[in-house]
Amino acid sequence: MTFSPSHFSAVVLFAACVSTVFGITMRETPPRMLRYGIYCFVLFVGSAILLSWVMYLIAR
Amino acid sequence: MAATEDKKATGRAAQNGFVYLPLIAGWLVPGAGHFLLRKWGRGALLAIAIVCMFGLGLAMQGRLYAKADDILDMLGLVGDLGSGLLYIVSRAIGLGSETVQLTTADYGTRFIVVAGLLNVIAAVDAHNLRTGRKA
Numbered sequence: 001m002t003f004s005p006s007h008f009s010a011v012v013l014f015a016a017c018v019s020t021v022f023g024i025t026m027r028e029t030p031p032r033m034l035r036y037g038i039y040c041f042v043l044f045v046g047s048a049i050l051l052s053w054v055m056y057l058i059a060r
Numbered sequence: 061m062a063a064t065e066d067k068k069a070t071g072r073a074a075q076n077g078f079v080y081l082p083l084i085a086g087w088l089v090p091g092a093g094h095f096l097l098r099k100w101g102r103g104a105l106l107a108i109a110i111v112c113m114f115g116l117g118l119a120m121q122g123r124l125y126a127k128a129d130d131i132l133d134m135l136g137l138v139g140d141l142g143s144g145l146l147y148i149v150s151r152a153i154g155l156g157s158e159t160v161q162l163t164t165a166d167y168g169t170r171f172i173v174v175a176g177l178l179n180v181i182a183a184v185d186a187h188n189l190r191t192g193r194k195a
Contacts, residue, residue: 004164005121013116020109021178025185028195030172
């Protein structure tokens with residue numbers, strides 16, 4: 001079985017898995033774990049989108 | 061008052077037995093360290109996240125590092141070994157042994173390495189819970 005996601009799908013999958021582990025391991029209470037997990041996910045995906053636009057504008 | 065007593069009892073229970081067992085179990089099987097400490101929800105989420113990441117890496121035709129010829133291979137091997145039995149079993153059945161020249165295959169290799177590193181973080185977290193350093 002092979003799986004070929006787009007670049008963005010790969011970023012989203014990566015961010016989801018890593019944020020889950022970061023959220024659980026870096027905070028002590030479930031509400032704070034959830035908040036930190038969402039924060040990490042948004043930062044991962046947001047920074048990927050931002051850097052993509054920067055590279056797009058540099059390439060033009 | 062009852063909550064304080066419960067906490068003390070849990071703390072006393074945490075001092076009994078082999079203190080490194082959750083660390084070793086968590087390294088060998090993702091989430092097992094938390095399961096041993098009866099943190100079912102956390103353990104299940106960690107196991108799902110790490111096993112999914114490892115599986116996605118293999119599905120993207122990522123490569124498992126097998127030898128340490130140079131420093132980058134060595135670092136990759138250390139990251140892969142963090143997955144514990146997932147790495148050992150995958151090597152044993154011959155998964156991730158082909159080198160594929162695809163962008164997603166390179167992503168897959170990184171997914172596998174990061175899954176191993178996340179598993180180490182999760183195992184250390186289980187150890188911290190066991191020693192009482194974390195609640």
